[in-house]
Amino acid sequence: MRLFEILLTLSCFMLFIDLWFVKRNTQKIGVALGMVSGVLLVVQLLAEGYRWQMLLIYVLTSLLILIVLFKHVKKSKTIKTGKLLKYSIASLIIILTALSVCLMVYLPVFHLPKPDGPEKVGTQTFHLTDSSRDEVLTEEQGDKRELMIQIWYPTENKDNKKREFLFPEDKEMFKKYVQTYSNSLNLPDFVFDYWKYSKTNSYKDVEILPSTSPYPVVLLSHGMGTSRVLHASQAENLASHGYIVVTIDHTYSTFATIFPDGRVTDYRTKMKTIDDRRKVGEIWTQDVDFVIDQIEKLNSGAIESQFQGKIDLNHMGAMGHSFGGATAFNTTYLDHRIKAGINMDGSLYEVENRAVIKKPFMFIRSGVFKAWLEDFKNNTESDNEVIKQLKDELNIMKNVIRHQGNVIYVEETQHFNFTDLQFYSPLIKLTGITGDINGSRGSWIVNQYVLDFFNKHLKGTGGDLIQGANDKYPEVKFVEPGQLSKAV
Structure with missing residues (x-):
């Protein structure tokens, strides 16, 4: 209140x-x-x-x-x-x-938790169109793949601008945005009207903080059916520690994506089979590759912006939640420009020819992962396609640990503790999609391990937390290759 x-x-x-x-x-x-x-x-x-x-x-x-x-x-x-x-x-x-x-x-008016880094955070959005790709998630002929991205970065905020609202400030755009959410949940529009008061800790369109060296960059993908909005606090925290973070809305796989001309797209993705997952995963991977191409143009000046010369293209990471986490893994494996990646509680959609990933990678799983491993050991359905894919995924995790990577899980968390949804309402916990852990505590833990991982592999500093168990974070458990071998 x-x-x-x-x-x-x-x-x-x-x-x-x-x-x-x-x-x-x-x-x-x-x-x-x-x-x-x-x-x-x-x-x-x-x-x-x-x-x-x-x-x-x-x-x-x-x-x-x-x-x-x-x-x-x-x-x-x-x-x-x-x-x-x-x-x-x-x-x-x-x-x-x-x-x-x-x-x-x-049903409180919530604000995002303050990032713990030393820098203030600026944010800017860009509308991108990939003219080389047809939009395959709609039936309209001639549509090209369009994306909205949001860039978060360190700033001084010299103009003393006010903090940015989390949702669109324009009344008409906000109304359209909320209608898309309410329609998908079969609720009246007014239920979400109070979201218009929620604020981030960022400042819109402010100048980037001058630096003697360019900033490492992290690309962040949301989960299936959510949006980049649910990862704003993670982006802010990394940016406050000297990163440029690019959050991507994977169009037609979000609850809602709003474009500058007022269009609001809804969820139209169909995933009934493993093949469907792979096809959509390929679209998302291409999205990330395309965004990286645009980042290179921003840095070179081919696209006019304040980011020219400010982005360290040699130190680029990828992360994501759920389907976005699987996309982060796929992109890290395939794209030489990505040096390290993190998958937050996402099952992989592509395991063929992915057994050995020679880049630093971290899987962060929810608290049910330990019990899931125990149940998996007793499963004898080796001919089942889904079971086979999961076993291949566990083998990938083993190899990740052997190549400078980590597999950890956070006790008392559930799938959506890796998003900002846990701040929206205490009622979320009753649905079971977030765990018993305090939302602020869960967010803090994830942010600390994400930061430590990227600090080590993109900045060459830190790395203490990802070495093993830490008394400050008893909820975090490290998985050893032997535990995975028993399940496989």
């Missing part, structure tokens, strides 16, 4: 107690409480903005203020009601207030 929301709720409750249960010969305190509540109501609406979770508080506060004014004008000492009616109304008010508080707590 935000500051004025808390104050307004408390003043409303105190006003109710004073009117219903406090007996006195003067109404001065009641009138004072009414005036304070009225002021807080106006200030909250102007300073923090209306949100539907507080509707009951707004109505109750307004009604109670009217009752105070009525009593003051009529010079009435008490409200003439029977005890049964009095306590029934009191109970109803308490229930409605409690309901409103629950809505505010469990």
Whole structure:
């Protein structure tokens, strides 16, 4: 809950107690409480903005203020009601207030956690079109593959701009964006309206921080059906430590991607078979390759931008979550420009001819990975195509460990603890897609290991955390090749 929301709720409750249960010969305190509540109501609406979770508080506060004014004008000492009616109304008010508080707590106006690096973070978006590729995820003829990317980078923010909102600030664009989300979940549009208040820790279109050497770059892919929005805090954290981070929206595989002309694309990807996964994976891998090509043009000046000469093309990494993590692995394996990569809880879609990856790579899995390994040891369906693919994936993990890489899992996490979704609402945990770990703690752990890995392999510093168990992070467990061998 935000500051004025808390104050307004408390003043409303105190006003109710004073009117219903406090007996006195003067109404001065009641009138004072009414005036304070009225002021807080106006200030909250102007300073923090209306949100539907507080509707009951707004109505109750307004009604109670009217009752105070009525009593003051009529010079009435008490409200003439029977005890049964009095306590029934009191109970109803308490229930409605409690309901409103629950809505505010469990559907909060959230902001992204502050990055822990020394630098401020700037951000800029780019609309890219790959004229060499036809769009195969739509039925429209002649469509070319279009992408939206967002670049995060260190900045001084000399112009003292305000923090950027997480979602589109333009009202029409935000409305279209929210409609796409609400339609996919069969919910009314207003449910997500309060997202417009959520802020990042970044500053839009500010100048990049001058540096004597170019910045290493990390490309970040989201999971299937989500979007780059769910990885903003990870991008910010890396950027605050001196990285340029490029988050990619893989069009038609997101909940929503919004383009500068106001178009909003939705989810249209079909993945029913392993072959479908491979075909879509190839599209995503081509997306990343194309983005790398554009990064090279930004750095050379072929595309005019402030990033000319600021990007270290010799120290480039890839990471991603879920399907995006599998894409990070595939890109790291195939593209010589990628020097190191991270897969956050993603099952691979391509394992053929991928057995030996000679670049540093890290698999970060959720807490169920240990139990999954135990169950897998007892599975005898070696002829099953899915089981065979999973065994090949475990063999890849073994080889990753033998070639400067890591396989770790974080206890008490689930699949979406590797995204910002864990900050959206405490109710997310009830669905089982995030684990028992505190969301802030889970995010912090993942950020520390991601940073340590890229620091070692892209900057040549650090690397202490990825050496083995650490008392500061007892939730993190390192997988040894022997554990994987038993499962295979």
